[in-house]
Amino acid sequence: MSNGCECGCGGKDEKLEKIREVIAKCNGDKSQLIHVLNEVQELYGYVPTYVQKVISDEMDIPMAEIYGVITFYSRFSLEAKGKYNISVCLGTACYVKGSQAVLDKVKEILGIDVGGVTADGKFSIEQTRCVGACGLAPVMTVNNDVYGNMDPSKVKDILAKYE
Amino acid sequence: MEKVNITIDGVKMEVPSTYTILDAAREAGIDIPTLCHLKEINEIGACRMCIVEVEGARGFATSCVMPVSEGMVVRTNTPAVRDARKVTLELLLSNHDRKCLTCTRSGNCELQALAEKLNITDIEFEGEMTDGELDELSPSIVRDPKKCILCKRCVAMCKKVQNVGAIDTINRGFKSKIGTACNKSLNDVPCSLCGQCITACPTGALREKDATKAVWRAIADPDTYVVVQTAPAVRAAIGEEFGMPIGTLCTGKMVAGLKKLGFDKVFDTNTGADLTIMEEGTELIHRIQNGGLLPMITSCSPGWVRFAENSYPELLGHLSTAKSPHQMFGAILKSYYAEKQGIDPKKMFVVSVMPCVAKKAESEREEMKVNGLRDVDAVLTTREAARMMKEAGINLAILEDEQFDDPMGEATGAAVIFGTTGGVMEAALRTVSEVLTGKELEKLEFEDVRGEVNGIKEATVKIGDLDVKVAIANGLASATAIMDMIEKGEAPYHFVEIMACPGGCVTGGGQPIHDAKTRATVDIHGLRKAALYEADKGLKRRKSHENPVIKQLYDEYLEQPGSHKSHELLHTTYHKREYFND
Amino acid sequence: MKTLAELNEIREKTLSEISLRTNRNYTGREKHILVCGGTGCTSSHSKEIIANLEAGIKANGLDNVRVIRTGCFGLCARGPIVVVRPEDTFYAMVKPEDVDEIIEKHLKNGEIVERLLCKDVDGTLVKSLDELNFYKKQHRIVLKNCGLIDPENIDEYLAFDGYKALEKVLTSMSQDDVIKEISDSGLRGRGGAGFPTGRKWQFAKASENEQKYVACNADEGDPGAFMDRSVLEGDPHTIVEAMAIAAYAIGANKGYVYVRAEYPIAVQRLQKAIDQAKEYGLLGENIMGTDFKFDLEIRLGAGAFVCGEETALMESVEGRRGEPRPRPPFPAVKGLFGKPTLLNNVETYANITQIILNGAAWFSSIGTEKSKGxxxxxxxxxxxxxxxxxxxxxxxxxxxxxxxxxxxxxxxxxxxxxxxxxxxxxxxxxxxxxxxxxxxxxxxxxxxxxxxxxxxxDSTCMVNLARFFLDFTVDESCGKCPPCRIGTKRMLEILERLVNGKGKEGDIEKLETLAMNIKRSSLCGLGQTAPNPVLSTIKYYRDEYEAHIKEKRCPAGECKAMTKVVIDKEKCKGCSACSRKCPVNAISGEIKQPFEIDQDKCIKCGVCIATCPFKAISRV
Missing domain, CATH: 3.10.20.600 (Ubiquitin-like (UB roll))
Structure with a gap:
């Protein structure tokens, strides 16, 4: 089962094939685990268990160690994020300019907490520590769109764009 | 070796330059507290208990990993050091489930001992505790994360020493805990159940799944005929639970203690071990003579069997089909012995006292049943057996020796050495050699096959015209090395002995637990092993095929080794195990 | 693979094309439009500005105008920034739709678009970058190429003396010469602790081993800091060159740059720089015709602040959880993959080429007695x-x-x-x-x-600020050692108590005891410094802490739990509008009499404040 596709497409798991290629390029170099996981995160939006198993088998790293690495680094997630992932920066520069209030507003409107996904799978919220756009503080991003100089009153209109 | 001069707490000393401050302090009789340190296994400097002051250095030094250097001046007992250790320990305790009174490790807990030593009378910094659910689904091991102090000794044991990696640190920061992949139960991950994590744990966060209650119930039931058998390694260690020196052989006292507990009969698993040699030896001869799959690998260690099923399913054909000694013995007790004594096997309850926690899971296997009856109904670790004796007010140390019960109590020296690495091999060679050549051995000791802890030993033994190539491996990292050789077709052996636990059963996962300092300074394996070899030497019969009970058993019941009946009762099968498929 | 002569040819040719960017006396007709392509300006659509500019230039046949996507200019608050050279016109907060006007007025007719000019803080219009107060007291060594060159073009880097320092080192300096130059310069590590860089190099050189590594710490985890990112985005070759110099000096032939995965632009430009350097033979075998060889690889982090700590970084490069290792052994003896390793941060490396080219004496003339540059x-x-x-x-x-x-x-x-x-x-x-x-x-x-x-x-509460930092530390602590794992959590719990108006007598002292012991006992730098924000705020703002505990009051008015919403009896007309809007029915009273708020019920949402037509309700 671990070799088949579990994404529901019924056919060949192209993403998994790609990950196998990434692993193959590592030539058994276990120090590339984080690189491989970054690719999985990028491709799937999270790190599914069956992909962890493929990595474990092919790179000869125990599942528990892989899980330990995934749960150590905040970039990796174990569950799929929403179609639109909203990220509010809580870095110092954004925080002192009121990003907490922005985050609270997003949570209030979507009715979910940080780390959660809305029931329809559309939105998820996460908090980040500095995206490096401190000149635009406070910053909120929706997938790759960056919204600078945020204040809570702008949240509703921005989210409406993605409805 | 290069030496350096150092001063610790005013004591001037000359020590090898390879020493850490902790090594030197121990040599000087200065006690530095430690928690995470397990010599040569876990040297990560994490727990911060062993901090000391080094003159001229910025901040505290971590004595367990800091090497000594010429002219170093160390102070292990200053107000700042004491304060810092105390605060760190209080913090650990503030995140520890302090139910000491009902903890299996009470009285043998390094954390508890340290709290006493550091004079902790109050915990100033209470707060939220890290989440963690009790995991008792595994038939062998219970994990209680709320008692875990994250010293990672278990992880090092599982990953580094045993090459299993079933557990690891997961999450980050305050949420960190020792866990399994995908937060599953230990039962649902490729754990070999060797239990070395338990003996590495300084607290009660890891322990065996309790069987004492079930055994007490059976003993209390007048309709149940309760038989107990004891593995060879138990007698070399159980005395330690009663304050006897490490490696005291106390076979007679152990038998006396078990009889006092109320068992109807006390037998010796060694009888089963002699039987194993007959079956396994015959299988080996058969494989050699008929071009069977070689090397053949022993199957007495259930931790090893589980590991093979988890990691090398395609090589399971190499494992001997012989059941492990206590399972064979259980099967014989419920058939031959029951028939002979006129006991209804359904009313028989067989208890094994084992140095092992994997035996608990082994005894629950479907393959370990004959006619729907389990060969062995409950497995107690050495520790649990001692606990039951304590509960019954029995002090094993002062008991008079007693003998195993007849008729199943007779066993040979070959069987007793099963308890240490190389023992099964040596026992097998004594028998196989004489059976194959028909000549009596001049020297019984096969010293070449007596293994070292965590190593692989190879030897070539001449049996008649045949050069029998053997290997002995203990610890699952060594097992991995052997299996990788076999996988590549590079293993030149006829016969391989593998024990899951480093050092074999004497240092098994069910044996008495000693603290890290004792482990670092006393050769626990060496002392217990010596006790077994001493027992072997003291016995009249030292070859399994000379055991009269075994001879009688074949004559009266099994016909011959490898017979149809033998296979029914004494052999088993193995299967691939899969995980993470949900 | 380029020879030294070929490299020089490229330098000369490129310089002749781009010198107008620095030459204020340039009189030719060429114009270069520099558009900031840093993360901040890219987030505010500088890519679209570039696309519009290029399209407009093409449509208008302006063959004398080139658009260059540069690194960060620094004044992120006014981004996106567009600078026209040689006249040095500084346009700020430019939008993609402003481009037409720039083309029409400025590029075609030579008129400055005044409405887009940057205004200084005092409101004065600034025509050129030099006039801005922001730049007047700056001294650019590390950032010298940022905002000046196209970071994706190795030729532009070469034009401004790029890879000349490496050439000097390889052709005329011994390993010890290089280390002496760095030592004499007085350069200290810019990652935080300020360890003398030359001494670090000396240790790494002294460690004997066939395999050694150099590494660059670009895991800029400090929230609110983006220096390293800007260097990598604006001038990646300076890091490649400096690491090659360091590798030569200590005897290494392989390097790793550990970059946050959250910096995609930096990663992409650095990778491009590495590829170009390889193509030109500035990485690889026989560099510049000598027998020196050096290769460079990027390793991505995955979101863990602790990986900025050197031993944690090495664990992470090796593919594991970023848990620090005890020191000794120090990385110079046993670092990456157990081999001697030299680790410096981005900004430290960014000083190296200038020190080599201009000399230690030049560098040490800048700065103070103990902190140079x-x-x-x-x-x-x-x-x-x-x-x-x-x-x-x-x-x-x-x-x-x-x-x-x-x-x-x-x-x-x-x-x-x-x-x-x-x-x-x-x-x-x-x-x-x-x-x-x-x-x-x-x-x-x-x-x-x-x-x-x-x-x-003055609207910032220092207790809450300390709480904010501790929250960060608790989140980012690796969890390996108990003082940091549990101690910072206990400190956070106390601080949370304080900002929620539940502080207890003795809490400040508890914080101090914990802080001192966490600092002394923790395994790594993260834990050893984690209590600093608390200690320093207690030191300077103890009265604010005391107000939170003794008076249950937040002097800065930031801690919501401690503010009260009250009705001014004088102003209240008893209209009941507030009580009808209150979501928790906390307001009651008789019509035409002053109303009152039940403080036990009030959730401080502020709806009533907005509702009151007489401005009678306020937070205190």
């Missing part, structure tokens, strides 16, 4: 000129905040500056005239840190 700071928070500045060591905080930073916006008062991020401390107004260097900052309870400098105005 410059320091890059990321200015953020409640300050007008949010952005990146490079200043000589020894400059005062006042100069940075007020002269360069343009002071605090919205008419508020400066309260404190925070340096060193979660490891640093707060500097109150009384220390505004402290010269910035390693020693003086630690003497007043902060640290240089990697260079984040966050300004806070």
């Amino acid at each position: 410059t320091k890059v700071f990321a200015l953020g928070g409640n300050i007008n000129n949010v952005g990146l500045v490079e200043v000589p060591m020894g400059i005062t905080l006042r100069e940075i905040v007020f002269d360069i930073g343009g002071g605090v916006p919205n008419g508020k008062e400066f309260k404190a500056a925070q340096t060193g991020g979660p490891s640093g401390g707060c500097l109150p107004a009384e220390h505004l005239d402290t010269p910035i260097d390693y020693e003086s900052l630690s003497a007043i309870g902060s640290m240089m840190g990697s260079g984040g400098l966050i300004v806070m105005d």
